[in-house]
Amino acid sequence: MTEAAPTRPRRSDATRAAILRAARERFAADGYERATIRAIAAEARIDPSMVMRYYGSKEGLFAAAAEFDLRLPELTDVPPERLGELLVRHFLDRWENDETMAALLRTAATNPAAAERMRGICADQLGTAVARVAPDPAQAPRRAGLVASQILGLALTRYVLRLPPVADADPAELVAWVAPTIQRYLRGTPAA
Amino acid sequence: MTEAAPTRPRRSDATRAAILRAARERFAADGYERATIRAIAAEARIDPSMVMRYYGSKEGLFAAAAEFDLRLPELTDVPPERLGELLVRHFLDRWENDETMAALLRTAATNPAAAERMRGICADQLGTAVARVAPDPAQAPRRAGLVASQILGLALTRYVLRLPPVADADPAELVAWVAPTIQRYLRGTPAA
DNA sequence: CTGGAATGTCAACAACCGTTGGCATACGGT
């Protein structure tokens, strides 16, 4: 492989960061197709050709801008009956001030590569976290899928579609309503 | 207003219908931006300019193609404790064979007009249906929003993102897991 | 039968997109 050495900082790091910040903003606001490289470059106050030089292509730029970590907390040291509450609160906190999630969701709706990344995030990050607290390892993927359906549905209605009852609701109120759902998907049974 | 008379059928109705069918298919598969008028016209075996003549613009075509009725059943004559099950089963049945929902969801993620229509559907069709069975009229909009977050999340993960655990699951199994969630959003309380 | 309206085809326009290569400038090690 190439040297993993500390790769002395390049002089253009500031530009790269500006491009990335602008890209996240435009992708989040407009989705993949409507977010043009020209608009991103304008917002970053540089020439469109710089984007190509540093990220190769629009797809490459998106891949870099959508690098995404759910930052799931350690689930094993919390009381099992409070897992649902913890998770819902965590996601709301996480996304209220980081629009990367909205960008990824908007783009994944139409861009196959983004959808694949979304599947990867759910399977890897969420999947393994759920597997650690699910009572039945064999059912863990299904439980993770159900959790994703509710959590992503919440993100979709609140941040992308902005359905008034969900978008205007107080976070604490959403937690109170949704936490029991997640709790049951994680540890409960279908019937009960 | 213009005569609401039975407007004798035009000779071009077949073409109009073909365009609409092709448009639904392309919008569902590709989303608004990637679904080009040329591709839609090709699939309908006609000239792109016909689309413009009959629907005015691409936005007009989408507005016609996304005309959407949830076809919610009458909720007042079913046992109140089975409302959740009924609703989840209905939506899965409805969407398993009609890709209009996937088209609307894909497009609403990036197109403001489609998002507005989505809000309208939730507020009007779902909102009024929920208001009729909610125990507390004042809380009806919130309950409808929560139902939407779970139902749309299910549609998103199953039909758009195609998360394997959700996309491959048996409909009956999904009903068993999700119905209690909807039931609680409709008639229950946050805590319990 | 006839003339006007409805239907359909063809070619083109203007705008925008991602992407490329050339050229100027400023940096930084030697």
Add this chain to the structure above:
DNA sequence: ACCGTATGCCAACGGTTGTTGACATTCCAG
């Protein structure tokens, strides 16, 4: 001080898109 290299801007290319107008054809009422 020098020179290779990194950084940045500019102009342009080829392709695609929504949209338009002119022209051909078919239908149908009178």
